[in-house]
Amino acid sequence: MSNAVSPLAPKHVPDLPPLGGVRLATAAAGIRYKGRTDVLLALLDPGTTVAGVFTTSKCPSAPVEWCRGKLKGGKARALVVNSGNANAFTGKTGRASTALTAKIAAKAVGCSVDDIFLASTGVIGEPLDATKFDGVLGTLAQQAEADLWHDAAKAIMTTDTFFKVATATVKIGKAKVTINGMAKGAGMIAPDMATMLSFVFTDAPLSASVLQSLLKAGVANTFNAVTIDGDTSTSDTLLAFATGAAKDAPKIARASDPRLKAFVKAFNAVLADLAEQVARDGEGARKLVEITVEGATTDKSARRIAMSIANSPLVKTAIAGEDANWGRVVMAVGKAGEPADRDKLSIAFNGIRVAKNGARDPSYDEAEVSKAMKDDVIRIKVALGLGKGRDRVLTCDLTKEYVAINGDYRS
């Protein structure tokens, strides 16, 4: 498996400032990987609220079930993440393992197990030996520091070729608040599950219900608008924590409060930044692909059509081949099952219109398009000409490297 950093990795990695109420520590517990950290403990001060969104899989992992259950309390004192073993499809052993991990963490932190949140990523179907956390978590709780964000983002990686962080500072009323986030990428399941995990922290004083509203609204056009291969991990988890350490900030009771406007924008920008980094690190990706659909009957219809294009192996292989193959885009529009009129379709690649009114654009210059297709970001725009529905999703190309990463590891 290639360890080369994706050519689409961001050129600049931001420093993440300390964030009141959060302390971090990492360790190498030897769960699966040698010579690298594989456990993250995030300590959260009392009063921290929590929100979460999870995989829609009907076969979720044990940690996903754990978090769903604990979310009702709305409070969190610690997050424990391990890489190397997903604790997914491990039956009753899996449930016992999450319970034991939470018990060890609660003891280390000095809180109730109900305030412990868990995420695991890595091999699936293998029992996770939670006794490995015994001792480790106690030590980590002692060592935790405010300034270890990059280390934290590295500890949760599996097949990621770069660590993913984002940050924003913004005002609520007159108080400065910070948002720090990290993510790990998606694409592959066992034996090295590349589940999508993301954790976002803020010192803003937000109730759990406000945080949940913001998170649910925020993922729709960020994490839920990214697809690598159309496959859905059993462990996808996005948790948000609000410590309330920004004491001067006004307490906000409703997500629609106008004083939150700048915060919501920054929060969504952090989610969008992390989600785009996930697409940029799609397995084997050589090109980031943005698909915009406009003129659909509704936004929902535009989303379905955009996802049909984004998940089409024929569209994705064409982009890998640097081919502005609009015929395959038409195919993917047609198979989406949504209202579309072939004879009103127009399609552009990186701003160059190649098809209009259901046929090749007569002004289309093959040489110009071929040159544009060499860019490492490809923007496909499809105009349906039916209504005002619009959406945008991100994906990556489908390369031989993807097949190699996911099919060759036994050889």
Added chain:
Amino acid sequence: MSNAVSPLAPKHVPDLPPLGGVRLATAAAGIRYKGRTDVLLALLDPGTTVAGVFTTSKCPSAPVEWCRGKLKGGKARALVVNSGNANAFTGKTGRASTALTAKIAAKAVGCSVDDIFLASTGVIGEPLDATKFDGVLGTLAQQAEADLWHDAAKAIMTTDTFFKVATATVKIGKAKVTINGMAKGAGMIAPDMATMLSFVFTDAPLSASVLQSLLKAGVANTFNAVTIDGDTSTSDTLLAFATGAAKDAPKIARASDPRLKAFVKAFNAVLADLAEQVARDGEGARKLVEITVEGATTDKSARRIAMSIANSPLVKTAIAGEDANWGRVVMAVGKAGEPADRDKLSIAFNGIRVAKNGARDPSYDEAEVSKAMKDDVIRIKVALGLGKGRDRVLTCDLTKEYVAINGDYRS
């Protein structure tokens, strides 16, 4: 692009007997390919009935729209198929081109344009110059012979690595009737669209409505249960013709007539045989994959789960890598959105159970499974343990060759 015959090609190709009421001819019209035939004319005796099923694409090709319109008459005198140009996404030019092709064919055959059926496969977005058929179809109508089934199947190929035919002989009452069929394979769109086309002929005297009922019922578990890459051509077409030349056979008015029982079985077997050959010639395919889902709440639910597995890039790349990766199968079950209980799932590869009750089967022998995964046919069985719903679909693995075929042709 590789021209090597798929390692999954059938070892035996049947001879197709002459079939009363059908005469065939092929020509090299130079539509796109050099040095090979690219036009098929099938002449059908007066009284021939016709039925058809087509792509569900919302952006169908001009020939698909033409056939749908003409199907209402229920009669056919000729089928014209060209390879090399799909006449898809060609706007108004496309409609004019189908009309002109039908006019030329009707003149050559001496019938109404309403009795002409058309199918095109090949590059999309390029205008099809129908004047190329002028002269050619007249000559073909003169030359047509009863014994050219293999030549016919070759003329309709695009990226297929072998031609696909199937035949059956069966009795209706005391009369012997024949069913002959041909197909071309699926997987790739422009510039060499590998649309799925299939044409099935019988000399049984069946009304158009009986034939349509049989065809609609027959495709559900054959052609509609095959997927290569989840992409849907704008041109997929399956037409059935019944000449009625088997004069001694009783006329059948209802598809449910018990005298049709053996015929229906044989008809479905021909469709199943052709559909399996399409899967065996999936682009880049090295393994034929059969996915059986049982214990679902309904058959429809089983189909959706089976298709979710069959279209999962992670499952398909694992099979290419000869890895019995049941974790990815769980993932694909989970993402289908259908009722499933992780802790009741069991999964077998080629008869070897690898997972049961939501965890790894303790008796699972890695060496035995690894050996089984080297077979060129992989049978995945998923038991959900919820109800009596059951289904079976066919697909193939996802190899680097698939990416090469669909992404490399510009280089």
